[in-house]
Amino acid sequence: MKKAIILGNYTNVSYHPLKGPDKELKEILKTFETELTEDYDRFRETSLRSFDLCVSYTEDRLSDEQVAGLCSYVLNGGGLLAIHNGISVNARYEAAHLIGGRFSSHPDQKVLTYKPVGTGHAILEGIESFSMQEEPYQFDIDNLIETTVLLEYESEGRQWPAAWAHSYGLGRVVYLSPGHIADSFMDPVYRKLILQSALWAARQ
Structure with missing residues (x-):
């Protein structure tokens, strides 16, 4: 069985607690042996190397050693799935390059319709458009x-990327924008998308 570590904040939470989403993620990733933690030092390469997949739902800035560990982990074949605020690891340039993008802002929450656009990608097999109340990141x-945009949504008169995937060294990276609250993880289409993203990133 493949192993996955899920990192986020249970304490000292500013906006996005792992509590709530953790239960849903553990159920979605039930084909993995999962570990949940708020210990950011688990981003060190020596700690990550025993996992096939790292799921980031973090919101704090990483230290130099943690960024180096995460980049090394993926470069050497690890899988990274960053969800919603998990893109916060990109506060440093090296991690922004790893993730493939940098968060700039978000308007107020509203109902967004996410449409698949990366036709033919394994992650999108059987995925249709879905809508939910979300932050338009x-x-x-x-x-x-060289990344493949998987989802887009429309806001303020233009299309915005909401998910993408690419290889990085020997590893793979996926970013999924939805996930502001636990309810976001209950949509059946999004649950399927999370699982297929995890499987692709972990090469399962």
Whole structure:
């Protein structure tokens, strides 16, 4: 059985507690042996190397050692799935390059319709459009990374990327924007998308 570690905040939470989403993620990833933790030192490469997948639902800035560990882990074949605020690991340039984009801002929550656009990608097999109340996260995509946009939503008169995937060294990276609260993880289409993203990132 593949192993996954899920990192987020149970204490000292500013916006997005892991409590709530943790239960849903553990159920969605039931084909994995999962470990839940708020210990950011688990981002060190020596700690991550025993896992096939790292799921980031974090909101704090990583230290130099933690960023180096995460980048090394993926470069050497690890899988990274960052969900919603989990993109916060990109506060440093090295991690932004790893993730493939940088969060810029978000307007107020509203109902968003997410549409699959990366036709033919394994992650999108059987995935149809879905709608939910969410924060419309906006990003600056790193043009130095060849990434495949998987989902888009419309807001403020334009289309915004909401999910993407790419290889990084020997590893794989997926980012999924929905996930503001636990209810976001209960949509059946999104649950399927999370699982297929995890399987792709972990090469399962």
